[in-house]
Amino acid sequence: MSVVRVFKEFFRLGSSECLGRKPGRTKGGCTVKRLWRVLQACGVVVALAAAASAQADVVAAAKREGRVVVYGSLEADAFDVVRKVYEQRYGVPVEYWRAASTRVLDRALAEHRSGRGLFDVVLTNSGPMKILKAQGVFQRYVAPTYEDFPAATRDRDGVLSPAYRMVVISVLYNTRLVRPEEAPKTYADLLDPKWRGKIVMPDPTLHTTTATWLVNLRRVLGAQWRPFVERLAQQVGLVESFLPVVDKLVAGEYALGVTYVKYVKQFSEAPLDYVRLNPVLADAHLVGLARNAPHPNAGRLLINTLTSRAGLHALAQTGEFVLVPGIYPPIRDADKLRVVMMEDLDEREFQRARDELGPVFRRR
Amino acid sequence: MGVLARSLAWPLRRGAVEASTWVGVGVGLVLAFLTLYPTAMLFYGSLSDAPVGAVGRFTLAHYRQAYTDPATYRLLLNSFAFAAGAAGLSVVLGLTLAWITVRTNAPGRRLFELVALAPNVLPPLLVATSWTLVLSPRIGILNVTLLRWLGLPPLNVYSLGGMVFVEGLVLTPLAFLVVAAALRSMDPSLEEAARMSGSGNLDAARRVTVPLVVPAVLAAATLNFVRAVESFDVPAVVALPAGIEVFSTKIFREALAAFPPNHNLAATYATSQLLIAVGFVVLYRRITGLQERYATITGRGYRPNVVDLGPWRYAASAVALGVLTLLVVVPFLVLVYVSLLPFYEVPSGEVLGRLTTRHYAFLLQSDRVARALRTSLGLALAGATAAMLLSSLVAYFAVRRRSRASAVLETLSFVPWAFPGTALAIGLLWAYVRLPLPIYGTVWILLIAYVTRFLPYGLRPMTATMVQVHRELEESSRVCGAGFVRTFRQVLLPLLRPGFLAGWAILFTIYIREFSTSVFLYTPRAEPVGPLLYHLWQDAQPGRMAALGVVVSAVCVVVVALARRWVGEGAR
Numbered sequence: 001m002s003v004v005r006v007f008k009e010f011f012r013l014g015s016s017e018c019l020g021r022k023p024g025r026t027k028g029g030c031t032v033k034r035l036w037r038v039l040q041a042c043g044v045v046v047a048l049a050a051a052a053s054a055q056a057d058v059v060a061a062a063k064r065e066g067r068v069v070v071y072g073s074l075e076a077d078a079f080d081v082v083r084k085v086y087e088q089r090y091g092v093p094v095e096y097w098r099a100a101s102t103r104v105l106d107r108a109l110a111e112h113r114s115g116r117g118l119f120d121v122v123l124t125n126s127g128p129m130k131i132l133k134a135q136g137v138f139q140r141y142v143a144p145t146y147e148d149f150p151a152a153t154r155d156r157d158g159v160l161s162p163a164y165r166m167v168v169i170s171v172l173y174n175t176r177l178v179r180p181e182e183a184p185k186t187y188a189d190l191l192d193p194k195w196r197g198k199i200v201m202p203d204p205t206l207h208t209t210t211a212t213w214l215v216n217l218r219r220v221l222g223a224q225w226r227p228f229v230e231r232l233a234q235q236v237g238l239v240e241s242f243l244p245v246v247d248k249l250v251a252g253e254y255a256l257g258v259t260y261v262k263y264v265k266q267f268s269e270a271p272l273d274y275v276r277l278n279p280v281l282a283d284a285h286l287v288g289l290a291r292n293a294p295h296p297n298a299g300r301l302l303i304n305t306l307t308s309r310a311g312l313h314a315l316a317q318t319g320e321f322v323l324v325p326g327i328y329p330p331i332r333d334a335d336k337l338r339v340v341m342m343e344d345l346d347e348r349e350f351q352r353a354r355d356e357l358g359p360v361f362r363r364r
Numbered sequence: 365m366g367v368l369a370r371s372l373a374w375p376l377r378r379g380a381v382e383a384s385t386w387v388g389v390g391v392g393l394v395l396a397f398l399t400l401y402p403t404a405m406l407f408y409g410s411l412s413d414a415p416v417g418a419v420g421r422f423t424l425a426h427y428r429q430a431y432t433d434p435a436t437y438r439l440l441l442n443s444f445a446f447a448a449g450a451a452g453l454s455v456v457l458g459l460t461l462a463w464i465t466v467r468t469n470a471p472g473r474r475l476f477e478l479v480a481l482a483p484n485v486l487p488p489l490l491v492a493t494s495w496t497l498v499l500s501p502r503i504g505i506l507n508v509t510l511l512r513w514l515g516l517p518p519l520n521v522y523s524l525g526g527m528v529f530v531e532g533l534v535l536t537p538l539a540f541l542v543v544a545a546a547l548r549s550m551d552p553s554l555e556e557a558a559r560m561s562g563s564g565n566l567d568a569a570r571r572v573t574v575p576l577v578v579p580a581v582l583a584a585a586t587l588n589f590v591r592a593v594e595s596f597d598v599p600a601v602v603a604l605p606a607g608i609e610v611f612s613t614k615i616f617r618e619a620l621a622a623f624p625p626n627h628n629l630a631a632t633y634a635t636s637q638l639l640i641a642v643g644f645v646v647l648y649r650r651i652t653g654l655q656e657r658y659a660t661i662t663g664r665g666y667r668p669n670v671v672d673l674g675p676w677r678y679a680a681s682a683v684a685l686g687v688l689t690l691l692v693v694v695p696f697l698v699l700v701y702v703s704l705l706p707f708y709e710v711p712s713g714e715v716l717g718r719l720t721t722r723h724y725a726f727l728l729q730s731d732r733v734a735r736a737l738r739t740s741l742g743l744a745l746a747g748a749t750a751a752m753l754l755s756s757l758v759a760y761f762a763v764r765r766r767s768r769a770s771a772v773l774e775t776l777s778f779v780p781w782a783f784p785g786t787a788l789a790i791g792l793l794w795a796y797v798r799l800p801l802p803i804y805g806t807v808w809i810l811l812i813a814y815v816t817r818f819l820p821y822g823l824r825p826m827t828a829t830m831v832q833v834h835r836e837l838e839e840s841s842r843v844c845g846a847g848f849v850r851t852f853r854q855v856l857l858p859l860l861r862p863g864f865l866a867g868w869a870i871l872f873t874i875y876i877r878e879f880s881t882s883v884f885l886y887t888p889r890a891e892p893v894g895p896l897l898y899h900l901w902q903d904a905q906p907g908r909m910a911a912l913g914v915v916v917s918a919v920c921v922v923v924v925a926l927a928r929r930w931v932g933e934g935a936r
Contacts, residue, residue, distance in 0.1 A: 069887075069888060069889075071888075075903055076732075076899070076903060077903075095888040095889050096888060097887075097888035097891075098899060098903075099899070099902075100902070109415070110415070110793065111805075113415065113418050114804075116804065116805060118805045118887065203604070203617075205617065206617055237605055238604070238605065238607070239604065239605060240600075240604065240902075241902070243902055243903055243904040244901075244902070244904065246904040247901075247904040247906060250707045250708060250904070251497070251503055251707075251708040251709070251906075252502070252503045252708075252709065252710065253500055253502055253503050263904075267707070267904070269706050269707065270706075270707045362607065
């Protein structure tokens with residue numbers, strides 16, 4: 001747990017000192033960045049040494065295994081860029097099953113408990129990943145690329161990856177219905193009576209990340225939290241998860257919606273922009289190798305590719321916020337956002353959030 | 365040869381009886397395994413304190429949790445109103461359409477009949493999505509055009525009425541198929557007798573046709589009621605945003621979508637639904653107890669005659685066209701429209717400039733789409749054939765050998781019907797995840813799930829047709845020395861062909877886009893079309909979803925047309 005907290009501290013530090021400036025303009029003025037460079041240099045040395053001896057064997061073994069099966073909640077189109085890099089590099093086909101993180105958790109757990117090895121790699125939000133880890137779904141694997149991440153973010157047990165990317169939550173709006181100057185600027189603006197019935201968000205009793213978001217807003221809003229949540233509940237229509245929010249926004253059924261900022265890029269032709277809330281909350285994403293992986297070597301290579309600089313760079317181009325300093329998605333002001341990482345909820349805290357938020361949001 | 369066969373007839377008959385008994389026992393065992401095993405595992409799940417795949421201890425906590433919640437009783441009422449409304453609407457529309465296309469001389473009826481099958485191939489998820497785009501208060505096409513010009517208040521699809529309307533339309537093709545099959549195989553001499561005794565056309569219809577069609581109508585209503593109770597597609601699109609709770613959304617919300625998901629509570633709610641459905645089967649069997657009364661297919665010719673409507677035939681065509689507009693034309697046009705836009709917007713002059721075929725290009729380029737189409741086609745062909753063969757045997761034993769054992773058979777085959785697709789999938793998951801056969805995680809579990817879950821769809825038209833085939837035909841075959849297998853294959857199956865093909869067509873079109881069971885059981889390697897459509901929708905890609913929906917519908921229309929043509933040639 002403390003690892004995560006340290007990472008969060010790191011990130012908050014990073015956001016206030018480094019992320020505020022444009023990349024490239026800073027000339028080593030920031031401690032974290034310098035630390036990062038040192039780490040990177042070390043990482044390259046270690047990685048090269050390891051790669052020389054082991055890589056050839058792993059690749060040959062992966063080719064013999066013939067394929068790799070991945071369960072995850074990353075959008076299929078975004079994952080496709082990683083798949084392409086991987087398939088070009090190793091010639092091993094990737095089978096990707098994409099579903100909401102709750103489904104990924106559910107399926108991986110059920111298959112693990114039955115003792116069947118059907119998947120190699122799981123990638124989703126840190127909350128579900130930690131539950132899977134606690135249930136013994138994963139085996140130890142420390143990819144050479146993990147060296148490139150801050151030591152504080154690495155899993156001490158050597159099971160889960162460092163947080164290699166994050167999903168940033170804000171309010172998106174349909175630019176045909178809302179002019180930028182009319183759009184809300186702050187969390188409190190969402191409570192304006194003119195937005196009543198015009199905001200769409202996932203049902204927090206169904207959607208774990210939304211529940212986590214609401215709970216974490218307490219830290220941002222302080223004493224204003226309770227009245228904010230109660231009045232927000234009066235303003236909104238509810239759907240299942242973040243992408244259906246985008247669907248309703250694009251179609252014009254709603255003017256504003258609580259969802260991921262990355263969709264501004266991933267639906268770049270749609271009339272969408274986002275509110276630069278201060279701060280925005282974000283959830284870390286992790287990856288892990290299954291204990292009963294039927295294709296463990298192909299799985300290891302996939303994790304290497306995903307968390308490599310090339311893989312993360314490709315992901316960033318699809319709009320993902322990757323956790324590599326200096327690399328930002330091609331979204332306006334992505335580098336200026338003040339990002340606060342959310343605290344994970346464990347199973348009991350989720351239950352409590354559901355019990356607390358359910359009556360507020362589902363009063364109808 | 366004939367003399368030889370006849371001389372062998374008596375000794376052979378004894379063996380024939382035994383063969384049929386063995387076949388009966390075999391069918392019973394297969395059915396019991398298909399239905400009771402997952403049912404038992406679901407009960408086990410509702411009473412166990414451990415999640416799927418683990419061994420747990422006995423507990424009643426899940427039942428306490430479900431039935432101390434006052435909301436449970438409100439949602440029961442909602443579910444009943446929703447299911448009764450949707451089943452009622454579907455039977456009214458299905459019967460109207462069936463009567464016009466089968467029994468009247470309304471122009472264009474052959475085309476209507478073909479078109480009436482089409483909505484069966486439109487996944488309910490897509491139909492519901494289409495209707496929300498037509499009737500959504502803010503962006504619904506109808507609301508922002510016609511009603512705004514007329515100065516009328518907007519219609520709201522996000523309401524109980526909206527749900528009944530959309531689900532009723534989704535269920536109509538099934539009602540149509542079941543009723544049309546019964547109308548088609550009706551003995552016209554009964555109506556002629558009524559007319560010769562001085563009844564007019566309408567009077568004959570009221571006194572003879574209506575009572576003869578009642579079992580089929582009841583069958584359709586029962587099927588559709590239970591199907592609406594368990595359906596999740598329409599509630600997912602309409603009820604969730606409307607904040608209306610029905611059984612399937614409650615199961616989804618409280619048990620499956622909870623974090624962590626609670627399959628035990630899902631199993632508990634599913635058990636309650638199962639009991640409701642079992643209650644309906646008992647009621648249904650009581651109503652249609654005296655089925656012998658309806659034996660109307662005899663050894664004589666039985667082409668039903670056509671009612672001459674005179675000038676009214678154009679009105680009949682107009683009614684049929686109106687129903688088909690709601691069933692097919694509107695949802696299909698909306699789908700095509702959505703599939704041609706980069707992203708959805710209300711129709712306008714500017715939109716025309718943005719039309720694109722890129723979603724179709726995506727279908728052509730995507731390996732995932734090609735693989736899903738192959739998987740689903742294979743499953744639909746194999747599944748429909750297997751399910752219909754099993755249905756014919758079950759229908760035979762249930763109708764012909766009316767005994768306690770046959771009642772058990774029919775009830776067994778109705779069991780999977782009662783499960784919500786998601787909960788049956790969990791029962792199957794529980795059942796097969798531990799079985800040491802390579803079924804779970806392969807395409808075979810989908811085949812087993814499809815055959816099990818939709819057996820009632822095949823069984824209803826088979827029993828409805830079987831009831832009308834008089835015993836004497838089979839008896840003459842037996843007297844002539846044919847054994848059970850031969851009689852079944854050469855005499856019964858050809859006579860049952862209308863029912864068999866009606867069922868086969870229903871099943872094919874269901875299987876090719878099955879969603880709520882598949883989504884829990886498939887592996888990424890063999891992803892069927894249904895889950896793929898759902899994932900495209902979940903990924904906010906309605907354009908791609910619509911394009912795939914259009915293609916799948918087209919494939920289905922072709923396959924069904926070929927199947928019908930093959931029947932037509934066979935009949936001649």
